[in-house]
Amino acid sequence: MAAQGSDSPTTSLPYVPLNSYSTAAPATGGDSLTEDLNVYYQSGDIAFIIICTALVMLMIPGVGFFYSGLARRKSALSLLWLSVMAAAVVSFQWFLWGYSLAFSHNAGRFIGTLDNFGFRNVLGAPSVGSAKIPDLLYAVYQGMFAAITVALAVGAVAERGRMLPCIIYMFIWTTIIYDPIACWTWNPRGWAFIMGGYDFAGGTPVHIASGCAALAYSYMLGKRRGHGTQELNYRPHNVTHIVIGTVFLWVGWFGFNAGSALSANLRAVMAAFVTNLSACVGGITWCLVDYRLERKWSTVGFCSGVIAGLVAITPGSGFVPAWAAVVFGVVGGIACNYATKLKYFLRCDDALDIFAVHGIGGLVGNILTAIFAANYIAHLDGTTQIVGGWLNGNYVQIGYQIADSLSGGAYSFVGTCLILAILDYIGKFLPIFRLRTSEEDEVLGIDDAEIGEFAYDYVELTREVAMPVDEDDVSRRSIPNEGSSVQVNPHEKDFPQNSFPQSFSHAH
Template sequence: MPPGITLAADAPQLSSANTGFMLICSALVMIMTPGLAFFYGGMVRVKSTLNMLMMSFISLGIVTILWVLYGFSLAFGESNGFIGWSKDYFGLSGIGLVQLWPGYSIPIYVFAVFQLMFAVITPALISGALADRVKFTAWALFTALWVTVVYFPVAHWVWASDGWLFKKGVIDFAGGTAVHINAGAAALGVILVIGKRVGFKKDPMRPHSLPLVMLGAGLLWFGWFGFNAGSWLGNDDGVGAVMFVNTQVATAAAMLAWLLYEKLRHGSFTTLGAASGAVAGLVAITPSGGCVSPLGAIAIGVIAGVLCAMAINLKYRFGFDDSLDVVGVHMVGGITGSLLVGLFATGGVQSTAKGLFYGGGLDQLGKQALGVGAVLGYSLVVSAVLALALDKTIGMRVPEDDEVSGIDQVEHAETAYDFSGAGGGTAPRRTVAVPGEMAANKKVDA
């Protein structure tokens, strides 16, 4: 059969099994964003808990609307390799009810909603680096701008069939470059612009709720099976099953490796280390798990667990305030997993590409390095420019006094915990006279 010609009898047919499977995977990826909110929310101080939760939750609102309006079209429409556009995808208004995603047995609507959940969680990942100090309105605007000029184009490069990195042969099964390196590099770009928290390296900034951190990590681990296994867009040939297994294996290996490193370096096995190690393993196996064996997944998990545990100390060495280690875990973990494809790819799972250890030479490693460098450089520079533009116009940071007193009450008029009684929610407020001001127009916290 000549290439490029598909007979009607060979064309994919709608599969109710694959459609149902992908809808479940989409729901699993959606739950990762609230899971991330809990993970980050437990890692900050009490006075920043709600703000941290909201920085993830707002992404569910903003990115969903933008994805429907134009994001899906930019990411997966027809293009010259760098950005997409298809009028039928604008507003998701020109898509048939059972119109299939080309080459697959699931409707376009199902593919669109699955990819939407990736778009939602990626800017939420960035928020962990900015804890305690960013105006909520500025963050919301940054999210809208960032997904438009960074995430949507990069997703096209990596995953669209005519994306330039896809055509170069870069392997990214579920988002090592498009999600994790992208978010980690963006986080670095923004924090270099907005600066450090008040008291960085001086005041204790320990997590206020490690149980909340562990809950969030558990939800992320659970949802990640949909994130990874679902990225094969079906369940007919066993590749998704291999990815499911490798996700579990690499995460377990990374958690153990992080804890061992922590014990040898600091003398303790910590719950924060267990949670962070698990996330590092999840990040590293995301680009690579569809092309390696379970033994390769163990190796990737161990390497990522140790490297990410080491990388979180870079912020103290170089003086950038990555509040919750987004750079150390997501950027470094994404780079690690992406590059290790070039070493551990077996050539017998998702593609015939082989890594160095399986007789493939350095060819695939070079392709992976190209993808890593392109996404990292683009996201770092553009994210820093966006942050600088917002900082010079509306301002990115809250005033220093508000940061010290607590961003939750300033930005949200609420506190996460009510220690004075059984109630909760909005912080109690009363009107008092203030010298030099009209009492009727001035409110302060009780």
């Protein structure tokens, strides 16, 4: 770069043009033994998407921590377990046939083919998402989207759902629900893509689909024991976990939205900026709405607002100008905040408000994208051309957005109900398929009943509190007599009345 005040022109590294890809090349993109398949792509674009893939992966434990903190203590670990299990189950499904069903080059209007079964021929050819990255990289990146979607949805099992049926559900739901929605939204052969719907990073396939699936799962499971009475305490048991989960999600969302540009360009930079701005405004908005009612600056409220802002901006992050992100954050924060009351109207125990934040937040984001989408923002990547939204006088766009949103939501809700109904029906003959745990296990806690491990092992703590000082007495009491059995439930046994801070009693 020229020194300040110098009249010499600014210099830069010379641009090296890429080789043109031949359409006559084999499905794999070529023979890696006889030619260099890297010459068709910029190494910077590949590095950028690899980093974004890792960031999206980071969101999965973020969801687990967020949900774990919102739940009661005795079921906290199960939600962390489900989030990481979702990554494992969906990654295998994606390798087996998920990617092929969503993004095969010869896909139909609704779903793809099995041409890429087992990642067959997924290598160096330009991807269906963008010619700037190869099939293999696009497949890995989109696989993380499928995994985070399932991780969002399975939070609906909180405190009363069994683990094994949920694992089976993950695999089936990704195949029957997520893959078709992803195909029609992002595959150039999909009906919503051809119609002209704008969904940059997953308003419908990720958020509306997961939110409606969570609503359906909540209905199929039924209400938690004590729901609607003083017996069930709704207070989150660990706000620190909620903050940690929010931070993971917030950071990961940069890879989620900016990476959806599918190359390192100005459109990705704009997506990153509006993502952060909408999150900030959403958090402040939710916090202010809660303060108006409670006169308290709620940490949980701020974190929920951040997530609402992130959800709302997701479909529009690569289409809208920077100032519009403020509108997305405000409207998303208010809409999702009030949507948390819908569960009472719907008579549904959506324990973690997944439908309110993701289902309603995704719908709001899709509608706002129709209003604020601008053609010059989409063209920041140098190639994408769109008509735009209301800012460009394209008023029919809102119809396309609503059609896509309602189709995805209805398909996810009805399909989820059918999947779960079949599993639960099989459970009448094979109890391992039964969706809901027994009342005794629900009282005991899902962590103990289903996993046998705990987020917080209070057994050791109670032993230390109850241990006598005399060493001889310690040895007599700590070692049970031969033939005796000691059974301790770390969540249901009574602790000394004043042994713990007041917050422990509220968390249960």
